[in-house]
Amino acid sequence: MTNRTPFAGVALGSGKGGRKIKTRITELLGIEYPILQGGMAWVATAELAAAVSEAGGLGLIAAGNAPGDWLRAEIKKAREITSKPVGVNLMLLSPHLEEVLQVILEEQVPVLTTGAGNPGKYLPTWKEAGIKVIPVVNSVSLAQRLERSGVDAVIGEGMEAGGHIGTETTMVLIPQLVDKLKIPVIAAGGIADGRGMAAAMILGAEGVQVGTRFLCAEECQVAPAYKEMVLKAKDRATVVTGSSTGHPVRVLKNQFAQKFLAREADGASPAELETLGAGRLAAAVRGDVKEGSVMAGQAAALVERIEPAAKIIESLISECRALLPPRGD
Numbered sequence: 504m505t506n507r508t509p510f511a512g513v514a515l516g517s518g519k520g521g522r523k524i525k526t527r528i529t530e531l532l533g534i535e536y537p538i539l540q541g542g543m544a545w546v547a548t549a550e551l552a553a554a555v556s557e558a559g560g561l562g563l564i565a566a567g568n569a570p571g572d573w574l575r576a577e578i579k580k581a582r583e584i585t586s587k588p589v590g591v592n593l594m595l596l597s598p599h600l601e602e603v604l605q606v607i608l609e610e611q612v613p614v615l616t617t618g619a620g621n622p623g624k625y626l627p628t629w630k631e632a633g634i635k636v637i638p639v640v641n642s643v644s645l646a647q648r649l650e651r652s653g654v655d656a657v658i659g660e661g662m663e664a665g666g667h668i669g670t671e672t673t674m675v676l677i678p679q680l681v682d683k684l685k686i687p688v689i690a691a692g693g694i695a696d697g698r699g700m701a702a703a704m705i706l707g708a709e710g711v712q713v714g715t716r717f718l719c720a721e722e723c724q725v726a727p728a729y730k731e732m733v734l735k736a737k738d739r740a741t742v743v744t745g746s747s748t749g750h751p752v753r754v755l756k757n758q759f760a761q762k763f764l765a766r767e768a769d770g771a772s773p774a775e776l777e778t779l780g781a782g783r784l785a786a787a788v789r790g791d792v793k794e795g796s797v798m799a800g801q802a803a804a805l806v807e808r809i810e811p812a813a814k815i816i817e818s819l820i821s822e823c824r825a826l827l828p829p830r831g832d
């Protein structure tokens with residue numbers, strides 16, 4: 504048990520503060536609401552990221568496996584849609600990482616989140632450039648190492664999340680991170696509405712990262728069939744593929760996932776499985792939801808409609824505010 508005051512880092516605006524929820528994350532990033540959009544490879548393009556930032560959260564363009572030129576064009580596109588800050592999410596396994604990093608420096612991207620690895624060796628360069636760095640972690644030990652290396656905050660991602668995941672749940676990971684770190688913690692994995700957001704804040708998080716619900720934002724450019732599959736998802740709609748390869752990935756169950764799991768159960772080699780999985784996320788984003796890898800979190804079961812990103816943020820904030828207890832101070 505912690506002896507910290509629960510919910511200590513959250514100030515609810517009232518009167519002049521309006522509907523604001525002020526934390527170290529809103530201050531760090533200069534945003535209105537402590538909501539970050541998940542860095543979903545192939546899914547989080549300029550249109551979605553700009554819409555989230557414009558609505559008062561922090562939108563991020565996911566660099567995924569894309570080359571530097573693609574990222575530069577997306578950054579420019581986002582800047583035409585909004586004058587608010589838009590970040591970039593780096594997938595650290597990307598084959599184009601070096602050129603993507605060059606673009607980030609040249610374009611003076613203000614905030615980076617990272618996934619699928621340890622960004623430690625890049626931190627000195629990023630800090631030198633004045634970039635705010637918020638890595639996704641799924642363990643306490645990595646978070647502690649990164650805090651010592653000077654990151655600004657961490658995103659603790661539970662295994663309820665979509666895509667590449669760790670083993671711990673959000674409910675258990677977040678309070679441990681909050682107890683062990685001095686920097687602010689953002690909660691991710693399983694958060695799709697104001698109830699989840701309020702729960703995360705009560706666990707001590709000072710912000711949330713939301714992926715799956717933004718996948719169903721109007722501004723998100725994935726094929727309608729992908730969004731439909733998220734909307735139809737109920738409990739137990741996701742499975743975790745790739746556990747045997749060291750890269751477990753949560754996806755919506757479909758023909759491809761079943762085939763992949765069957766090959767894994769038969770003892771297929773990591774090399775065979777890698778070939779089987781190659782290009783499948785891009786295929787799903789283009790609309791092949793039978794043979795593609797339809798990455799989504801367990802919270803897909805909580806997503807009920809396609810609506811503008813601004814509407815999603817508005818309902819998260821109003822539901823969350825109604826649930827958070829009065830501060831009493």
Ligand code: TUI
Binds near residue numbers: 617645666
């Ligand atoms: O990165 C994600 N989610 C992703 S990345 C992705 S693309 C991909 N596709 C197939 C295989 C691998 C990647 C799809 N979804 N979320 C954040 C996240 N980061 N989850 C897990 C991690 C992570 C894993 C290991 C963070 C750090 C880490 O460090 C290992 C080390 O070196 O200590």
